[in-house]
Amino acid sequence: MxxxxxxxxxxxxxxxxxxxxxxxxxxxxxxxxxxxxxxxxxxxxxxxxxxxxxxxxxxxxxxxxxxxxxxxxxxxxxxxxxxxxxxxxxxxxxxxxxxxxxxxxxxxxxxxxxxxxxxxxxxxxxxxxxxxxxxEAHKYLGFVRFEERNENLLTARIQPKSNVLPVLAAHFADRLQPENWIILDTIRRFAAIHPAGKPYFLQWGVTEEMLLSVPVSDHEKDWEQLWSCFFNTIAIQERRNTDLQRSLMPLHYRTYMPEITK
Incomplete structure (x- = not known):
């Protein structure tokens, strides 16, 4: 058998x-x-x-x-x-x-x-x-918006789908070498911190509340209003194309951009 x-x-x-x-x-x-x-x-x-x-x-x-x-x-x-x-x-x-x-x-x-x-x-x-x-990182290079805060500090917040912060940090460390700045990924609680004139470092566990605990400078809100006024003034309402705007700048990039409303 x-x-x-x-x-x-x-x-x-x-x-x-x-x-x-x-x-x-x-x-x-x-x-x-x-x-x-x-x-x-x-x-x-x-x-x-x-x-x-x-x-x-x-x-x-x-x-x-x-x-x-x-x-x-x-x-x-x-x-x-x-x-x-x-x-x-x-x-x-x-x-x-x-x-x-x-x-x-x-x-x-x-x-x-x-x-x-x-x-x-x-x-x-x-x-x-x-x-x-x-x-996505290439998009954010043009969409990151810094705010001027007290203590001579620039801060920016992003909500990327991917963890693009290491790519952005290397770029801005070269472009903003003499500035103190922080870029925070609010989704991952991941921050790039750059002391003026020194190398940047990456830090986990940074919250949005921690970032906002430093008040904005006296002129920051004035600059935001001025920029929004400029943005709206140069726009031609009759040629407004919402679909094209969303194609060139998806909504998830706009959370922290004061000149554009969702």
Whole structure:
């Protein structure tokens, strides 16, 4: 009598859960890789229901391990691939860590030509995430509005979909080098803080109430009213095109822009 050969037991997948930060994702990738890429995955920690057929390990962020992954990407692949990966990790997509993990497995096998293989779904997805973050960051470079506050401080608030603050901070650190300024992502409670003449730093846990605790300067409201008056005066009411305005400047960019009403 013929009997079927018993199947080998399936190897359970070990999922490394990480913080939604650059260091958190890179650290989890390092540990998952060391454990073996054939049965591991990396995911950003969320409230999603866990599977009965997976083992979960929470990976604490470790700057030393994260720097090792960073150096490996730059030295063994290219700086362009690293910048693409870095920007993709700023996305709000909750599957980005897993996608990046699979992308890097393929990248280290085939080399720096990986970005040209857009027919691969993981390569295409990383490229797409990076492009989306870059597009939103580019928009905010023109839409960020600073307020002058007491104590010689400029502040700005944003509500981005992706975590574009690291990109914005590098830009404004170059443009506003002699100024004290803070840009706050009010959704993530994440701030870029720049003391005049010094390097900026990023700080988690900063609230909008903390930012607004410093009163605006005496002239700030006057400047806002003057700018709104100028904006409305040059507008031609008969040629107003609300749909075009929303296309060029979506509503979620306008929360902290005094010259434009929603």
């Amino acid at each position: 013929y009997t079927s050969r018993p199947k080998a037991p399936l190897c359970p997948v070990t999922v490394y859960l990480c913080e939604d930060t650059i260091d958190g994702i890179f650290t989890a990738i390092y540990r998952a890789w060391a454990d073996g890429t054939s049965h591991t995955d990396v995911r950003v920690r969320t409230n999603d229901t866990m599977s009965l057929f997976e083992t979960y390990i929470f990976s604490e962020s470790d700057g030393t391990l994260a720097r090792k992954v960073q150096r490996s990407i730059i030295q063994k692949l290219s700086i362009d691939i690293y910048e693409t990966c870095y920007q993709a990790m700023l996305s709000d997509d909750n599957k980005k860590a897993s996608t990046l993990y699979r992308f890097l497995q393929k990248a280290f096998r085939c080399g720096s030509d990986i970005l040209n293989r857009l027919n691969d779904p993981d390569v295409f997805r990383i490229f797409e995430l990076s492009r989306t973050v870059g597009h």
